[in-house]
Amino acid sequence: MINFMLNGLDVAVEKGTTLLDAASFYGIEIPTLCHDEGLSPYGACRLCLVEIGEPGRSRLVTSCTYPAEEGLLVRTHSQRVVNTRKVIIELYLATCPSSKVIQDLASRYHVTQVRFQQKHDNCILCGLCIRYCKEQMQGKAIGFVNRGVDRRITTPFDRKSEECRFCGGCMYICPACQARCQGPAEKSAVCNACLNLSPPCLDHFGETMCYLDPCVACEQGRQK
Amino acid sequence: MDALQTGMRSLPELLNLQQQLKKRREQQQNYLAVCGDTGCTAWGSQNIKGVFQKCLQQKGLDHITGLKFTGCLGLCESGPVVIVFPQGIFYQKVKESDIEEIVEQTLLQGKIVERLLYQDPLSGEKIIYAPEIPFYRKQERILLVNNWEIDPSSIEDYLALGGYSAFGSVLASMDSEYVIGEIKKSRLRGRGGAGFPTWQKWEECSEMAAAQKYIICNADEGDPGAFMDRSLLEGNPHSVLEGLIIGGFAVGATEGIIYVRAEYPTAVQKIRRALIQAHELGLLGENILGSGFSFNVSVSVGAGAFVCGETSALVASVEGRVGEPRQKPPHLAERGYNNCPTVINNVETLANIPSIISKGAEVYRRTGTEKSGGTKIFSLVGKVRNTGLVEVPLGVSLREIIFDIGGGIKGGKAFKAVQTGGPSGGCLPASMLDLPTDFDELKAAGSMMGSGGMIVLDEETCMVDLARYFLKFLNDESCGRCFTCREGLSRMLEMVEAITKGQSSMAEFALLKELAAVVKDSTMCGLGQTGANPVLSTIRYFAEEYRVHIEEGRCPAGVCRDLIQFQINTELCNGCGACRNKCPVEAIEGEAKAPHLIRAALCTKCGICLETCRYNAVIKL
Ligand SMILES: Cc1cc2nc3c(=O)[nH]c(=O)nc-3n(C[C@H](O)[C@H](O)[C@H](O)COP(=O)(O)O)c2cc1C
Numbered sequence A: 001m002i003n004f005m006l007n008g009l010d011v012a013v014e015k016g017t018t019l020l021d022a023a024s025f026y027g028i029e030i031p032t033l034c035h036d037e038g039l040s041p042y043g044a045c046r047l048c049l050v051e052i053g054e055p056g057r058s059r060l061v062t063s064c065t066y067p068a069e070e071g072l073l074v075r076t077h078s079q080r081v082v083n084t085r086k087v088i089i090e091l092y093l094a095t096c097p098s099s100k101v102i103q104d105l106a107s108r109y110h111v112t113q114v115r116f117q118q119k120h121d122n123c124i125l126c127g128l129c130i131r132y133c134k135e136q137m138q139g140k141a142i143g144f145v146n147r148g149v150d151r152r153i154t155t156p157f158d159r160k161s162e163e164c165r166f167c168g169g170c171m172y173i174c175p176a177c178q179a180r181c182q183g184p185a186e187k188s189a190v191c192n193a194c195l196n197l198s199p200p201c202l203d204h205f206g207e208t209m210c211y212l213d214p215c216v217a218c219e220q221g222r223q224k
Numbered sequence B: 001m002d003a004l005q006t007g008m009r010s011l012p013e014l015l016n017l018q019q020q021l022k023k024r025r026e027q028q029q030n031y032l033a034v035c036g037d038t039g040c041t042a043w044g045s046q047n048i049k050g051v052f053q054k055c056l057q058q059k060g061l062d063h064i065t066g067l068k069f070t071g072c073l074g075l076c077e078s079g080p081v082v083i084v085f086p087q088g089i090f091y092q093k094v095k096e097s098d099i100e101e102i103v104e105q106t107l108l109q110g111k112i113v114e115r116l117l118y119q120d121p122l123s124g125e126k127i128i129y130a131p132e133i134p135f136y137r138k139q140e141r142i143l144l145v146n147n148w149e150i151d152p153s154s155i156e157d158y159l160a161l162g163g164y165s166a167f168g169s170v171l172a173s174m175d176s177e178y179v180i181g182e183i184k185k186s187r188l189r190g191r192g193g194a195g196f197p198t199w200q201k202w203e204e205c206s207e208m209a210a211a212q213k214y215i216i217c218n219a220d221e222g223d224p225g226a227f228m229d230r231s232l233l234e235g236n237p238h239s240v241l242e243g244l245i246i247g248g249f250a251v252g253a254t255e256g257i258i259y260v261r262a263e264y265p266t267a268v269q270k271i272r273r274a275l276i277q278a279h280e281l282g283l284l285g286e287n288i289l290g291s292g293f294s295f296n297v298s299v300s301v302g303a304g305a306f307v308c309g310e311t312s313a314l315v316a317s318v319e320g321r322v323g324e325p326r327q328k329p330p331h332l333a334e335r336g337y338n339n340c341p342t343v344i345n346n347v348e349t350l351a352n353i354p355s356i357i358s359k360g361a362e363v364y365r366r367t368g369t370e371k372s373g374g375t376k377i378f379s380l381v382g383k384v385r386n387t388g389l390v391e392v393p394l395g396v397s398l399r400e401i402i403f404d405i406g407g408g409i410k411g412g413k414a415f416k417a418v419q420t421g422g423p424s425g426g427c428l429p430a431s432m433l434d435l436p437t438d439f440d441e442l443k444a445a446g447s448m449m450g451s452g453g454m455i456v457l458d459e460e461t462c463m464v465d466l467a468r469y470f471l472k473f474l475n476d477e478s479c480g481r482c483f484t485c486r487e488g489l490s491r492m493l494e495m496v497e498a499i500t501k502g503q504s505s506m507a508e509f510a511l512l513k514e515l516a517a518v519v520k521d522s523t524m525c526g527l528g529q530t531g532a533n534p535v536l537s538t539i540r541y542f543a544e545e546y547r548v549h550i551e552e553g554r555c556p557a558g559v560c561r562d563l564i565q566f567q568i569n570t571e572l573c574n575g576c577g578a579c580r581n582k583c584p585v586e587a588i589e590g591e592a593k594a595p596h597l598i599r600a601a602l603c604t605k606c607g608i609c610l611e612t613c614r615y616n617a618v619i620k621l
């Protein structure tokens, strides 16, 4: 067993446990976007940051990838973590506002403003779909291409993939719905298996779900 | 010299060969060193060498005077550089037409060709001998010194100057612990950027129990404008190789890999040749010199991405995967190349190893500071008089490098700032000129040592524009995996661009600072973690310049196009029409001999009119 300090608590977990799993075991909630229990950790969304180390020499690391170490000091909700997390969520809202998952995160973590220029991306490149396809479906139908701001998800050579079995897993797991709502009419490299033209939040919340004014999620839906 | 043909199998053979080569070299003291590195090649040194060869043959001197095509000699600006040995006469800006004269005058009659000498820009004095040129005088060239004396394609040259004797003594009388102890005593810190103590890395890896371990030489050198590592590889490849072999011995690796970027074809070729030579001589391979130590080295050519210099991305790239960093831990000493313990060192770090071992750590660390021993090579570029590679003891002040060695600012302009540490480094203002060049001091001042880039900026540089430039580079080079690096840097770039266009506000400026801090704190690898530095350090020292852009809509340095205007002073304009003819967008109108006018709506602010007007009638506002 590995013993360490979690928010001032002496805790023990099995060797190899990530800080995220340890926190969740002890009932501490850490927000995540690119993590899923059934998939390998990826560390891309940067939401699950926690502060480790002695004050003054501490740093932020992603808890989904960081293994518990003997004697480590871990703080999951320090001021530094909370502030950083809020800016990250704000940046998500400014980038991909039509995602229900992101909207929920914003309300849960009291992000009430978007000071960045509003954009409407439909993928946060969390890679969940890729890992789902590869690790759960042994599919490898989709992957990343390009680098930096040009990075995107597609099938090999942008062609309809023969690896894809239309399981819909990528759409199921996607927090941003890129793969969910394009419909067969759209020229899209991703599988097009599903026809769902309305933003997913509408099913549950009508037009009231979003506190952004105007609600851009719906706006996007109407554009389509 | 049989060993050169058959390879060596024991240590005495190595000593013997070194002795013989040394003797042979002593007999051949006359030679010309023609710089064959990129700077001088661009100035045409390839042809110079050919003409020299012909000329020497014609005069029947080719048996007496050798000709070496060397690595960078340092003063790139004055290329092509030729040094005449044994005297060490330094000729600069040598043209093909000068060669006959050099051979006639200097080689045959021992006279000096005055007009090819270097002239000190400050005193106007002509200087004959290389070491007396102020640019060299203040340097301490431990790593680069041999560039003058070595033909990089010749292992004999390296051996004759005592090369591979460090490795020889390691095999003869040292074990891994002793070598690591020496490196520890030497206070050598990694030259690749982070300044991590080299011994610590080696020790960690050497303690790993594994059947297979690797040591990798990081020659990715992706910083724009940096060429220290390339110069070492091209000018003295065997020194890097010897360091790598000793490193391999110390950590218990059986294989070394040199990871070079594809943009360095000459370095790749030189290092490949060096590997073949070392193999043939028996300095690589199985049971080297009968010691029981086996070590092989291969070259891996990268596809040239800045992020591939990051160690975990580098490993991914060598393995043939996408060059993308991964989250650490596990550290490379635990799980690196092929999941085996791996240590990665920078080219310059490794080039230091042979001299530490041969001189002894005690002597080595006399150079440098309390916390880091040795010298550092900087690539001094920008608005200084003498640009080129500069090797100085760690701890020398920025002022000494820029003013004493660099000769101060070009064209009588004022110094504004120096940018150190490559794209993710920072800018330091005149008030910091006395700062010693030391890993910790530079970091505390908001910049960093990085791999040794040093760009000098004069008063005509706009710091906001400069931050924009480096941010753009980093934004282009981000692998895009971390949301806060990909999106954060691109948002920061947009915000800085808005400032350079006068479309920002102080509230947005505050947000920029907040975002920069978040990006720095929340990204996975060094690229993201230092990606905000260009912005943070310029804000730290030049906040006023940002404010003027934002609140007054002015660019004090006159660089940001959207914030400047070109006008014609009607009193000075005599209507010659030169500017009107040159303007590429026909934004200038006016009758002949009558004052002209620039139509602001059409003007793209290229500044051609300003350069064209001989009556100083065009003004930049
Ligand atoms: C984005 C990025 C780029 C880097 N590029 C290089 C490089 O081109 N060459 C290099 O030696 N180190 C580079 N580094 C530093 C290496 O990761 C590593 O620290 C270094 O090679 C270790 O060698 P050293 O201990 O000898 O300095 C880079 C780091 C980062 C984060």
Ligand code: SF4
Pocket: A122, A123, A124, A125, A126, A127, A128, A129, A130, A153, A170, A173, A174, A175, A176, A177, A178, A179
């Ligand atoms: S499509 Fe969805 S699941 Fe896949 S990377 Fe984008 S946001 Fe993540």
Ligand code: SF4
Pocket: B307, B324, B325, B326, B477, B478, B479, B480, B481, B482, B483, B485, B486, B523, B524, B525, B526, B527, B528, B529
């Ligand atoms: S910090 Fe940037 S470059 Fe480094 S892994 Fe993350 S996205 Fe890639």
Ligand code: FES
Pocket: A031, A032, A033, A034, A035, A042, A043, A044, A045, A046, A047, A048, A049, A062, A063, A064, A065
């Ligand atoms: S959940 Fe850890 S980085 Fe996304």
